Amino acid sequence: MKTIVKTAITILLGTIFSGSILVAQEQTQSKQPVVGTQMTKRVLTEEQRAILKNDLQKRKELRLAFKATITQDQKDMLSDPRVMPSERKKSFRASLTDQQVNIIKANRKEIKAMKDEFRSTLSTEQKIQLRKMVVKRGRMNRFNFEKGI
Numbered sequence: 001m002k003t004i005v006k007t008a009i010t011i012l013l014g015t016i017f018s019g020s021i022l023v024a025q026e027q028t029q030s031k032q033p034v035v036g037t038q039m040t041k042r043v044l045t046e047e048q049r050a051i052l053k054n055d056l057q058k059r060k061e062l063r064l065a066f067k068a069t070i071t072q073d074q075k076d077m078l079s080d081p082r083v084m085p086s087e088r089k090k091s092f093r094a095s096l097t098d099q100q101v102n103i104i105k106a107n108r109k110e111i112k113a114m115k116d117e118f119r120s121t122l123s124t125e126q127k128i129q130l131r132k133m134v135v136k137r138g139r140m141n142r143f144n145f146e147k148g149i
Contacts, residue, residue, distance in 0.1 A: 043129045048121055055114045062107045069100050 044052070077092050096104075122130070 043126055043133070048118070051118050051121065055118065058114065059111060062110065066100070066103050066107065069097075069103060 074092060074095055077095060078088055080088060083091070
């Protein structure tokens, strides 16, 4: 009698446990949002995404234009393994010509203007949602960092 009851209870618990696993797998495989890790709706409009895509392309172009002005001596200075990274940066900055410094300043101004233009298209609700996403991402990154230690 005891073995029949133990067997019945074991089968019942096994069925309940496997059923809960199947439900969890169905939820993660379906399009249902997982609470706390995904947003239920898209935050940005298609126009705003297009603006961001154009901004990214423009930044790449600005970066390539600056890289074209770098001399071979400056490239060697940046890749010298005998020097500490902070010292590499200092010596590279000291070696920049006036033209290169002007390019950097102009690029910064243009990037700032692009950021301001994009921010002007955001509604108050979008700003709040984006801030929440940044906070969640920071928490997740901090959790993963602490977990790895």
